[in-house]
Amino acid sequence: MAAQATEPLLRVRDLCKHFPVYSQGFFKKQVGVIKAADQVNFDLQPGEALGLVGESGSGKTTTARAILRAIEPTRGEVLFRLPVQASERHRQPNGAAANNRDSQTVDLAAIPAKDLRALRPRMQMIFQDPFSSLNPRMTVGAIVSEPLVIHGLAKGEELKDRVSGMLKKVGLKPEHQQRYPHAFSGGQRQRIGIARALIMHPSLVLADEAVSALDVSVQAQVINLLQELQEEMGLTYLFIAHDLSVVRHLCNRVAVMYAGKIVELAPTEQLFAEPRHPYTRLLLSAVPNPDPDVPMSFSVEGEVADPGNLPGGCSFHPRCRECLERCKVEAPQLATLPDGHAAACHLCDS
Numbered sequence: 503m504a505a506q507a508t509e510p511l512l513r514v515r516d517l518c519k520h521f522p523v524y525s526q527g528f529f530k531k532q533v534g535v536i537k538a539a540d541q542v543n544f545d546l547q548p549g550e551a552l553g554l555v556g557e558s559g560s561g562k563t564t565t566a567r568a569i570l571r572a573i574e575p576t577r578g579e580v581l582f583r584l585p586v587q588a589s590e591r592h593r594q595p596n597g598a599a600a601n602n603r604d605s606q607t608v609d610l611a612a613i614p615a616k617d618l619r620a621l622r623p624r625m626q627m628i629f630q631d632p633f634s635s636l637n638p639r640m641t642v643g644a645i646v647s648e649p650l651v652i653h654g655l656a657k658g659e660e661l662k663d664r665v666s667g668m669l670k671k672v673g674l675k676p677e678h679q680q681r682y683p684h685a686f687s688g689g690q691r692q693r694i695g696i697a698r699a700l701i702m703h704p705s706l707v708l709a710d711e712a713v714s715a716l717d718v719s720v721q722a723q724v725i726n727l728l729q730e731l732q733e734e735m736g737l738t739y740l741f742i743a744h745d746l747s748v749v750r751h752l753c754n755r756v757a758v759m760y761a762g763k764i765v766e767l768a769p770t771e772q773l774f775a776e777p778r779h780p781y782t783r784l785l786l787s788a789v790p791n792p793d794p795d796v797p798m799s800f801s802v803e804g805e806v807a808d809p810g811n812l813p814g815g816c817s818f819h820p821r822c823r824e825c826l827e828r829c830k831v832e833a834p835q836l837a838t839l840p841d842g843h844a845a846a847c848h849l850c851d852s
Contacts, residue, residue: 509583509605511738512546512569512706517578517611519561519568523810536810538564540762542578543836548705551732551739553753553770555746555785557806561762562742566708569740570625571610571618580610582706584624623653623702630711632691636683642669643679646697655702664701671734672697672727689720693727700731708740713748721745725752746789750774758782761807761817764836767844778845780822816848824849 518541523534539561546552554562568575583605608621626649629635636645647665650656656664666676672693683691692712699707709728713721725748731737743749749756749770756773758766758781766779777783807817816822819829828848836846 510545511548511550511583512740513579513581514542514544514546514565514569515579515581517542517565517568517580518576519564519573520576534810537762537812538809539568539575542759542762542764544757544764544767546706546738546740548738549732549736550755551741551753553749553756554740554742554759555744555749555756556759557785558744559806559809560759561809562759563710564762565759566627566710566740566742569610570627570708572627575611578611582608582610582621582625584608584621623649623655624704625706625708626699626702626704628692628695628699628707628709628712631715632688632695633683633715635695636691638683640682641679642674642681642683642686642694645683645694646679646701649698649702653702665697668697668701671700671731673723687720688716689724692716692720692724696724696727696731700735700737703735704737706738706740708742710742711744712741714744721748728752746774746785758785761812762809763817763846765818765846767836768842772841772843776843778839778843778850779818779847780824780849781818784821816846 517539518537519539521536521538522532523536524530525533542561542565544552554565556562564573567573569580584607585605610618610621613621640648643662643665646668647656647661650661650664662679665679669676669678674690674693674697678686683694686694692715696712712728713724716724728739729752732739739752741749741753753770756768756770757764758773758779760781766773766777766782768778773782774786777786805821807813807820813820815831816825816829816834819825822829826848832848834846834848836844837850838844839850
């Protein structure tokens, strides 16, 4: 488990990403809005792995991309804590505020784009598809070294040495630098993607379904690799996944998303042992049990809520068997319970 720090590495406050919907025709007029991510709140401690789970369309990837400013958030704060060198303690970049003598906090959602590029080495993303995320016209050496070249952090023999060292860390060979992505298996390609993400030693890594496109046996190898690299390099993960078994193995805490909102947040074992939200219980019931004598209890009615036309009250109430009349008219807020478990459900109030 990650040691709790006095100051989180990342604080996300009321993060929203809304996509406008326009009418067809020459005179386009906004006729609606898709709330892909809506008032997302969580903290991420240094060295922690937080799992972000939910069905497809729940807003997980949108949230991750908005945090990194790969897409522009509609509103909200993304407060990222950076260490400050002794020579820089009296100089604060635009959008940054001093927390103490050793760190400063930058709002990634508000910082000017010209200042954002300098922060990219500290936060990186591992993509879902190891086939489409690598340029087929570039060698492995060029792919992994590209971040260092762009930011001017290494060149010549130092560049080659750093790339060779990172390839070794992820289980590849230095001689693989001269090969192209098509010469590798899916698991090896994902290792290349991991090497590219970690070559600049970031403090924050967002892994978007990093193992879902791999065979089960290869998934286990990559998950173990991510754990080893986290311990060795002091990484902090925001790990997006559908597979709750993978999340349980890798993550310290789990945040459950539905219709653009976090509906439950708790330490991993606590969430698996005593889920508080009906949607979380639904997800857990769908996890296959290796015991053939244990019957599957997965059963659900209705369809995933349309983020462009959300129902009133709790977004999950049309599918919830425990729905109260209050759930149909009043949207629950994410609240922390006495045991530290957070849930957005009126059932927790009764």
